[in-house]
Amino acid sequence: MIKAGIIGATGYAGGELVRLLLNHKDVEIKWYGSRSYIDKKYYEVYQNMFQLVDDKCMDDNMDALADQVDVIFTATPQGLCASLINEEILSKVKVIDLSADFRLKDVKVYEEWYKIEHKAPQYIDEAVYGLCEINREQVKKARIVANPGCYTTCSILTCYPLVKEGLIDPSTLIIDAKSGTSGAGRGAKIDNLFCEVNENMKAYGVATHRHTPEIEEQLGYAAGKQFCINFTPHLVPMNRGILATAYATLTKDVSYEEVKAVYDKYYKDEYFVRVLDKDVCPQTKWVEGSNFVDVNFKIDKRTNRIIMMGAIDNLVKGAAGQAVQNMNLLFGFEENEGLKLVPMFP
Amino acid sequence: MIKAGIIGATGYAGGELVRLLLNHKDVEIKWYGSRSYIDKKYYEVYQNMFQLVDDKCMDDNMDALADQVDVIFTATPQGLCASLINEEILSKVKVIDLSADFRLKDVKVYEEWYKIEHKAPQYIDEAVYGLCEINREQVKKARIVANPGCYTTCSILTCYPLVKEGLIDPSTLIIDAKSGTSGAGRGAKIDNLFCEVNENMKAYGVATHRHTPEIEEQLGYAAGKQFCINFTPHLVPMNRGILATAYATLTKDVSYEEVKAVYDKYYKDEYFVRVLDKDVCPQTKWVEGSNFVDVNFKIDKRTNRIIMMGAIDNLVKGAAGQAVQNMNLLFGFEENEGLKLVPMFP
Amino acid sequence: MIKAGIIGATGYAGGELVRLLLNHKDVEIKWYGSRSYIDKKYYEVYQNMFQLVDDKCMDDNMDALADQVDVIFTATPQGLCASLINEEILSKVKVIDLSADFRLKDVKVYEEWYKIEHKAPQYIDEAVYGLCEINREQVKKARIVANPGCYTTCSILTCYPLVKEGLIDPSTLIIDAKSGTSGAGRGAKIDNLFCEVNENMKAYGVATHRHTPEIEEQLGYAAGKQFCINFTPHLVPMNRGILATAYATLTKDVSYEEVKAVYDKYYKDEYFVRVLDKDVCPQTKWVEGSNFVDVNFKIDKRTNRIIMMGAIDNLVKGAAGQAVQNMNLLFGFEENEGLKLVPMFP
Amino acid sequence: MIKAGIIGATGYAGGELVRLLLNHKDVEIKWYGSRSYIDKKYYEVYQNMFQLVDDKCMDDNMDALADQVDVIFTATPQGLCASLINEEILSKVKVIDLSADFRLKDVKVYEEWYKIEHKAPQYIDEAVYGLCEINREQVKKARIVANPGCYTTCSILTCYPLVKEGLIDPSTLIIDAKSGTSGAGRGAKIDNLFCEVNENMKAYGVATHRHTPEIEEQLGYAAGKQFCINFTPHLVPMNRGILATAYATLTKDVSYEEVKAVYDKYYKDEYFVRVLDKDVCPQTKWVEGSNFVDVNFKIDKRTNRIIMMGAIDNLVKGAAGQAVQNMNLLFGFEENEGLKLVPMFP
Structure with missing residues (x-):
């Protein structure tokens, strides 16, 4: 049984981490960090947790937290993890950062796209990009795992086999993604009001x-x-779910079977990636609440393009679920421990 | 490990049973009955089950099924269970009927409200009304469990303590209930189209x-x-959830604390019934995907009435979850085995 | 052609007023008051108005506004209209207040329920409660019209004929109302986020x-x-629409036809009130975007109660539409001018 | 005042036609054709029309109808209009076909994509493709107008200026479109159930x-x-609205201003096409209930592509509204008569 602390426990990704970790047999949550709700009972913020969690929300003190737990999840806006992390913390705990701070290897790219200064560039090289299906072995040995973005997880896993095998020309790649609204976070903004x-x-x-x-x-x-x-990216009126539709030009004449074989080569042993049957298009509802990624494709002979499709639950495989999967790798648990949730339909 | 068969496995309640039983450590599903989809792979009907269920749909043959399993769930329209059940079946298996066939003790009332003839009135007396929190001991010894209706589960548990203790005049009771649309079933009807x-x-x-x-x-x-x-009842544009708002005249002058004590008397040891903190109104989202019932109340001194509120997930506590809870009682498992799912929010 | 000014033009009710007045042949909007967006183009706040409205938002200056227009609508939080109104303003313009400031005749009741001090109690007596179907003649002569609340409009019109005729015991009246979320306003609150x-x-x-x-x-x-x-009241996941379900004990034994005749007595000449055919329950979608109120009822002989149901679009008949209807009465226009919108379905 | 008949009046597009024509000062609806509901009151099918339409549904008899009206709208599945139309009908009335029967000039392409035989190929050449903004003059003289598809209207108007001016390479064009569910029609299919x-x-x-x-x-x-x-195309959980996101490679280096000028060249005098301000992305809600098309674009210098976006209400500009616009052209009415509806928000 390991102990976990969450910084940013009252955002939607943080709440989902709590849901998943409560269902994990080898983890105990010791710290519900939430600067906005310090000293408030966690269940008063998320009443679904009534009688399931009795703890109070704590401050975002990563140094104090590092003494009490084995793993820290930071489910916070970009910049926070990089500003708090240090060698002493890393000597005591594993850090799984759900923000973007350690995802990009080029600090200039980070600073250009995120418009903030990176406060801990010395850890960028060391951090492992935690897309488990691709970087499994490196994750196992990491101190800092950069948990991938929601859109990126869906987009990369949808296209990866064909890019890797050179079946598509990557410079022609266009990804049109659609997301439910939980990806926009729990901030009180007019743009995210129900109406x-x-x-x-x-x-x-x-x-x-x-x-x-x-x-x-x-x-x-x-x-x-x-x-x-x-x-x-597009915003769609639903709570959960990302659907990525990707278009690319094929580099050679291929059949359905050949492309299917390429997907199977990479994913047939992956518990969380499901390559659907021919002509079945992924639907976000079929993965809701679960860590699954459903992918499929369609070849268009008329245009010599392939259309690749992928669906995830943005809060699970796109955030908290993948974070738990990374934790499982870090601590040697079964990779799907706590993540065998059956998708909920309807 | 017991074996279960489901008749009506491709309706929404049937699908939810599959979701819950796949998550139950002591049960194996042996029979996915669905007259409409015989010989079709179950996952082709519910693609969320892709790579989780490989079985095909079977006919509604309860006699054949009784030889293969320990428990049969009938998640079918009213009339079917009563028309199939017989002594030989009951000598071999336990039957949990999610339809209305064995819920009402007076066959005339059944026939008047349901407008069909009852085909097995001889079993009505024996059947146990499976509202576990109230009839727990009888359920344990039953051969036939009549799994309660969705609205009824929510309505009864919301009002039960005050009725039982005589705090309200039952003849003044008015229940205004609101339900998501999965309660209307998966039939192809214009009235239930998205638009x-x-x-x-x-x-x-x-x-x-x-x-x-x-x-x-x-x-x-x-x-x-x-x-x-x-x-x-009212139809509301959401998939899951029932909210019952009940009004009744108080029989005496009572304080918040007195009424709270009455609710606690009946529910404080009930895992699935959560009496919320003062002034917190139940929300269906807080129980979504779980077997919880959230209840609370408000006294209105001006009118001498009490407003009681309850929320459930109609497919879980209102159907499949309660059926699993009944199964747990019937077979001596922990009552919440397979049902410790944390509600999903958002 | 009269001129109108709106204070609070960027709330949902204000936006709906703009939509309706743009469609009104006898009115020109001269002032889009919005303290939050002063000097911003109105269409930048509501892009549906792009190329339809080119004006900028103005301050909430009712004195300046009174010199420029014939009628002022205040679609603001309670307290604002009462704090701004004065004799000079009333000598120049008609005021239609969509807030609660002049709805209640007893200032103590207002202050008790709204928890604020009333700043202009001297106008309470004079103000006319603008439920047109009931107070039509008084409205025509008013200087201040108190535009009714959304829930109240729906609730009162649903029950009025039976209360008026003494067919129900009013002390048994219970109204269970359900509303879409636009009634909660456009404030940036976590509780009103989509998720x-x-x-x-x-x-x-x-x-x-x-x-x-x-x-x-x-x-x-x-x-x-x-x-x-x-x-x-209940909050339901939809943008627009209020449904009221009202319960009361009948004072005598009545038939469907007798009750129908009572409804017809009051509503058969009312353009905006539609008494539906027998056994047709009102649906909010059938009035969406329109100023209609759909009502119906069902007698329950078993309990000697009657269930009355009413549906409105909360932003139209429940706010802006009724305000326009009041304006039409005040200025001698056809009562349904600008309000002949056909409900939008789906 | 002209007279109109609708064949297929009880589908969603037919219902929308009724809504719009009731709001049109120069048209009277004489025939509500609906094979499924013959002799049923139209308002019983669409209760939003209660007290607004008192007619009964009629059969799909185009010959009889031609004697009674000036214009026939066919809002029916593909194949029906082509099978009913003949010279005598065309000698008496104008026909506006909302189905696909006369949209494609190559009958082989029609038969290949629609998998049915075309029953009136002799009228294909004569029929005018009724995308008013592009074919206005031809429409005015037509006997048969092929009302464009919903996705096509949105897609074409979004890309048209840049294709016409050669600013994009059309062979690189990729259109990713998202639609609300009313586009799927009112048929009772499981796939279109709310849940x-x-x-x-x-x-x-x-x-x-x-x-x-x-x-x-x-x-x-x-x-x-x-x-x-x-x-x-993609299906999205909303009633109305299509959003098209189109991608294409630019043929030369252009600035925002240059592209904007091209859009303005074609659309600045078009009442129904609104080219939004810089960086404002179209939202379907901003055109809901109206005949507007909102378009905008973004140049991506990194990939040398342009992203074009367009939004319509699929039932209005994508079906019934455009049909009325075509009717206005055919009969010499103001082009926006009956179509000056302000979009409804929220």
């Missing part, structure tokens, strides 16, 4: 969304070269 | 809904006398 | 909601005596 | 959707050459 989101749909962050360089970097490793993509 | 339900709200079955006599009968036992109530 | 409201339902303000005394006062006039009711 | 659509999202018809050749044909005329595109 503004419900019965509505929009693109946002067009050509400027921060997950773009993260996707480019990771798929760049797979391709063995750098390239630029178009990534466009 | 008809979304951004819409209505009452239905006013003064004629079939859960009315079920509530009256059960609360009548608590009151020690018969009485009539008003029960009005 | 908190969507797939969720709750009661709120139980036994304490401020529309209670307003309903009691108006129905009290109809009954010819004072009484207390229970009124419970 | 299947709500909190869910999916692509469908990938690489095979029938609006693809329609977009290709029309944009092909603009480009002066044929080409293939990728078009992917």
Whole structure:
């Protein structure tokens, strides 16, 4: 039984971490950090936790926390983890950062896209990008895991096998992604009010969304070269779920079976990645509440392009679930421990 | 490890049973009955089950099924269970009927409200009404458990302590209930299309809904006398959740603390019933995906009435979850085994 | 052609007023008051108005405004209209107040339920409660019209004929109302975020909601005596729409036809009140975007109660539409001018 | 005052036609055709029309109808209009076909994508593709107007100026479109049930959707050459609204101002097309209930692509509204008569 602390426990990703860790047989949560609700009972913030969690919210004191737990999750806005982390903390605990602070290897790219100064660039090289299906072995040995972004997790896993095998020209890659609203966080903003989101749909962050360089970097490793993509996120009136629809030009004439074999090569032993049957399009509802990624594809002979599709629950595989998966790797637990949740439908 | 068979596995309640039983350490599902999808892979009907269930759908053959399993769940329209059940089946397996066939003790009331002839009235007396918190001991010894209705579970548990203790005049009881749309089932009806339900709200079955006599009968036992109530269900644009708001005249002058003590008397040791803190109104989202019932109340001195409120997930505590809870009682498992799911928020 | 000014033009009710007045052949909007957005283009706040409104938002200066227009609408929080109004303003313009400041005739009741001091009690007597179907003649001569609350409009019109005719015992009246979320306003509050409201339902303000005394006062006039009711509002995941379900004990044995005749007596010539056919329950979607009130009822012989149901669009008949209807009466326009909008379905 | 008949009046597009025509000062509806509801009152099918429409539903008899009206709208599945139309009908009335029967000029393309035989190919050449902003003059003289598809209207108007001016390479065009569920029609299908659509999202018809050749044909005329595109529709949990996000490679280095000037060249005098301010992304809610098309774009220098975005209400500009706009052109009414509806928000 290990002990865990959460900084940022009252955001949606933090709340989901609590839900998942309560269901994990080897972890005990010792610290519910939330600067906004210090000394308030956690269940008063999330009444679904009534009679399940009796602790109070604590401050964001990572130094104090490091003495009490084995792993710290930071589910906070970018900048916070980098500003708090230090060698003493890392000597005592593992850190799984759900923010973007350690995802990009090039600090200039980080500072350009996020418009803030990086406070701990000395740890960027060491941090491991925690997309478990791709970096499993490095994660196991890490001190800092950079938990991937929600859109990026979905986008990368949807395209990875074809990029890696050179079946698509990565410079033609266009990813059109759609997300439920929990990805926008729990801040009190007019744009996220029910009446503004419900019965509505929009693109946002067009050509400027921060997950773009993260996707480019990771798929760049797979391709063995750098390239630029178009990534466009959209807001959709639902709580949970990301659907990525990706378009790319094929580099050669391939059949359905050949492409399927490539997906299977990478994913057939992956518990959390499900390559659907032919012509079945992923639906976000089929993965809701679970850590699954459902992917599939369709070849369009007319345009010589392939359309790749992927669906995740943004709060699970796109945030808290993947963080738990990373924790399982770090501590030698079964990789799907606490994550065998069956998707909820309807 | 016991074996279970489900008749009606492809309705929403059936699908929820599958979700819950897959998460139960002592049960294996051996039979996915679905007359509409015979020989089709179960996951092709519910793609959330892809790579989790590989079985095919089977016919509704209860006799054949009784030889293969320890417990049969019938999640079918009223009339079917009564038409299939017989002594030989009951000699081999326990039956948990999620339909209304064995909920009402008076066959005339059944036939009047449901407009069909009862095909197995000889088992009505024997069947146990499976509202576990109230009939726990009888359930343990039953052969047939009549799993309560969704509205009734929520309504009864919301009012039960005050009726039982005589704090309210039951003849003044008015229950205004609101339900998500999964309660309407998976039938292809225009009324249940997305565009008809979304951004819409209505009452239905006013003064004629079939859960009315079920509530009256059960609360009548608590009151020690018969009485009539008003029960009005409403359809609300959400998938899951029932909220019951109940109004009744108080029989004496009571304080918040006195009423709270009465609720605690009945529920403080009940894992699944959560009496919320003062002035916190139940919200359906706080129980979503779980077997919890959240209840609370407010005294209105001006009118000498009390307003009682309860919230459940209609597919869990209102159907499949309670069925699993009944199964746990029948087979001597921990009552909350497979049901310790943390509510999902948001 | 008259000129209108709106104070509070950027709230949801204010925005709806703009939508309706742009569609009104005899009115020109001259002033878009919004303290939060002074000097910002109105269409930048509500992009649906792009190329339809080119004006900028102005301050809440009612004195300056009174010189420029014929009618002022105040769609502001309670307290503001009372604090700004004065004799000079009233000598120049008509005021239609969408807030609660002049709805209650007893200033003590106002101060008790709203917890603020009334700044202009001298105008309370003079102000006319603008429920047009009931107070049409008084409205025509008013200087100040108190535009009724959303819940109250729906609740009163649903029950009025039966209270007026003495067919129900008003002291048994229980109103269970459900509202879409636009009624909660456009303030940036966590409780009204999409993810908190969507797939969720709750009661709120139980036994304490401020529309209670307003309903009691108006129905009290109809009954010819004072009484207390229970009124419970609920929040439902939709943008627009209020559904009221009201319960009361009948004072005598009546048939469907007799009750229908009573409704028809009061409403058969009312353009905006539609008494639906027998057994058709009102649905909020059937009035969406329009000024209609759909009502119906069901007699329950078993309990000797009647269930009355009413549906409105809370932003139209519950706010801006009724305000325009009042304006039409004040200025001698056709009562439904600008309000002949066909409800939008789906 | 002209007389109109609607065949297919009880589908969602038909219902929307009724809503719009009731609001049109120069048209009277004489025939509510609906094979499924013959002899039923129209308002019993759409209760929003209670007390607004008193007519009964009639059969789909186009010959009889032609004697009674000036214009016939066919809002029916593909194949029906082509099977009913004949010279005698066309000698008496104008026909506006909301189905796909006369949209594609190449009958082979029609039969290949729609998998049915065309029953009136002799009228294909004569029929005018009723995208008013592009084919205004031809529409005025037509006997048969092929009312464009919903996705196609949105897609074409979003991209048209840049294709026409050669600013983008049309063979690189990828259109990712998202639609509310009313586009799927009012048929009773499990896939369109509330619980299947709500909190869910999916692509469908990938690489095979029938609006693809329609977009290709029309944009092909603009480009002066044929080409293939990728078009992917998605289903989103909302009633109304289509959002198209289109990607294409720029043919030369252009500034924001240059592209804006191109959009303005084509649309600045178009009442229904609104080119939004810089960096404002279209939202479907801003056009809801109206005939507007909101468009905008963003240049991505990194990839040398442009992202074009457009939003419509699929039932208005994507179906019934555009049909009324075509009718206005055919009969010499003001083009926006009956269509000056202000979008409804929220």
